[in-house]
């Protein structure tokens with residue numbers, strides 16, 4: 006009998022039932038008997054010297070158990086950098102409570118524990134920090150200043166310059182037919198999972214184990230960090246993930262609050278619960294983007310880029326958090342994108358300002374660099390009077406040159422595009438759009454007075470970050486299969502995808518498979534879920550474990566319980582690619598940009614579950630549209646955040662989004678893994694800003710008009726006014 | 730005059746069951762449902778009335794439970810996501826449609842969308858596309874991009890009409 010296929014099938018999700026019936030267990034849904042509630046007191050000013058904390062009134066409030074300031078947690082080391090460590094970053098790490106300076110509005114200065122969450126909040130409002138205000142820096146292109154002038158004299162707010170280069174740039178510019186320059190910027194965005202952060206920590210005196218629920222993304226790594234910071238052995242600390250209401254890069258990193266709840270559970274000998282409110286979230290959870298690009302390209306007469314020079318400014322906010330210089334590093338590594346670009350040099354100035362610290366947000370460093378690069382390609386086309394599509398074709402890495410060694414590293418791996426047929430995907434997109442006819446139709450509408458336009462953005466993504474993943478697959482006497490992984494679920498459907506991979510090997514129905522993730526007590530190794538790595542890394546480990554189990558079962562009588570372990574290791578990432586196309590209409594009355602049509606063409610190598618892939622793409626695209634048009638964490642000149650509610654940080658609702666068309670191809674399977682899969686998590690968002698900017702230019706009839714995202718009504722008003 | 734922390738006796742009638750609780754006047758309906766009734770299916774995404782994750786039905790109409798006080802809900806019939814599926818565990822037609830159409834990813838917004846849609850479709854089973862989109866645009870989802878939520882609600886509406894003998 007032929008094997009039943011599970012991989013490549015749009016199987017309905019195994020995760021859904023609990024979530025549909027209200028039986029989900031998100032962080033705020035957890036409670037323990039006799040728990041205390043934690044509330045963080047945050048700095049109301051952007052930059053200043055912290056002289057002291059007056060908590061007397063708070064301590065007197067009935068129901069308040071204790072209030073801590075820095076002195077009470079001084080023995081806890083600062084939060085370490087998880088990814089992309091480079092030397093010299095240590096002074097910039099954040100302590101769990103501010104020591105002698107506050108560096109952004111929202112910086113934790115004290116923490117209250119009370120019997121009731123309303124009382125904890127009342128008490129927090131009675132805590133008065135004594136802060137000597139200093140002039141804040143809120144712009145990364147301003148000259149750097151001092152991080153903490155009095156206590157760390159001479160420590161600059163330019164924490165590093167990330168440099169990447171290859172090829173002979175001087176020769177490229179010497180041979181140039183022309184040089185095209187531009188400066189563009191992407192505003193401050195953040196992931197905004199609909200669930201805010203939260204945690205419940207409990208210490209069990211019987212076993213000596215400290216457990217924190219509400220973990221996400223990287224539970225194994227964070228377990229090690231919590232253990233180290235609280236001076237406990239790893240095995241005595243467990244992090245457990247329940248349901249997680251979205252991640253997008255920001256959720257699940259180790260934040261001061263996670264460490265504080267754990268420390269309090271140990272010290273106060275009672276369970277401690279913390280739930281962030283939305284206002285806190287928008288000033289305490291990682292921000293992202295906020296980069297400025299100054300680009301110079303040496304081009305030949307056809308628009309082929311001979312050399313590219315980039316000066317990039319990356320605003321990391323108040324401290325260097327767990328991501329280190331990940332975002333600047335990825336920005337520089339991925340800026341050349343799908344184009345040959347024989348010579349390249351990028352310097353990324355990683356600078357601190359007095360804003361919320363920044364980390365990754367879905368397609369970190371790529372949403373921004375794709376915007377900048379595609380703006381540049383459009384500028385080149387305009388400079389030469391050539392069609393933007395043709396200029397792109399002139400520059401695309403040809404299929405014959407795959408695998409294509411970019412000549413630079415990122416995240417500790419060499420950037421080698423493993424497979425791809427970039428020209429083919431472009432052809433398929435143009436056919437899908439019926440490009441010539443669409444262009445003519447838009448030109449006719451423009452001639453009739455409408456302000457409509459079409460734009461696109463090409464990008465290369467990365468996925469499947471190593472180094473390794475492990476899975477254990479077992480079967481019991483009743484034939485129930487359990488897949489234990491070290492992955493994490495942030496809502497992307499990994500239980501279903503992992504079960505499909507396991508089912509394909511073992512040929513058992515999905516309903517008999519249970520998938521475990523996000524639990525440090527069930528598996529000793531796990532890398533979690535980030536960088537679109539789960540389907541590739543964990544998926545291949547599951548496949549290996551299932552194959553090992555199948556071998557064991559061959560020799561055994563049916564009904565024998567058995568278990569097997571599998572590993573997958575990868576030195577290189579795998580590189581999917583895609584193109585976004587947008588059709589927009591400008592409303593000169595309201596200065597709104599209406600997205601009429603949005604297409605994502607994407608080569609995924611091989612899809613485990615096309616329904617889930619499409620779901621990732623559509624959701625990502627809407628976030629990308631949000632970043633292009635609406636979302637911005639604006640600060641005033643005093644460093645006060647102006648977007649701390651959903652009335653000010655504007656995410657797209659159904660009213661703002663068109664139907665998203667996903668054109669998913671499988672023309673270039675990954676060569677780095679046995680499944681051939683590439684990641685999908687960041688496909689939908691990467692090129693959205695680039696495509697929409699180009700479409701707005703086209704609608705304005707002014708190439709290069711858009712230099713900054715988001716294109717808010719105020720900015721569009723200026724563009725319309727400037728155009729007369 | 731009573732102090733703000735004095736508790737008031739409130740009877741909430743949730744999903745046909747009565748909960749007798751004592752709450753401060755300032756306690757929101759959402760907190761009362763979640764903490765005092767133990768019904769954590771109603772989620773809080775913003776607590777300032779924008780996201781709609783906390784949507785429940787009060788007197789049959791969608792209400793943001795973060796913006797209503799528990800004392801205001803005294804004695805009025807309330808329905809939450811926990812009351813949608815049948816006693817036998819059979820999913821409500823809309824829940825089934827969300828599953829079929831992949832109308833949820835992380836699932837955090839899902840109870841709010843379900844209650845919003847149930848409230849609307851019970852009153853207007855034949856609601857037109859434009860009006861439906863308008864109503865669904867009052868809640869936020871950060872994962873799905875809404876496309877499948879709209880598809881799920883349309884499919885669910887058809888199932889609800891069949892199961893109640895409308896149209």
Ligand code: FES
Nearest residue numbers: 774775776781795
């Ligand atoms: S939690 Fe009530 S509207 Fe957001």
Ligand code: FES
Nearest residue numbers: 834838870871872
């Ligand atoms: S499914 Fe995650 S917010 Fe809607």
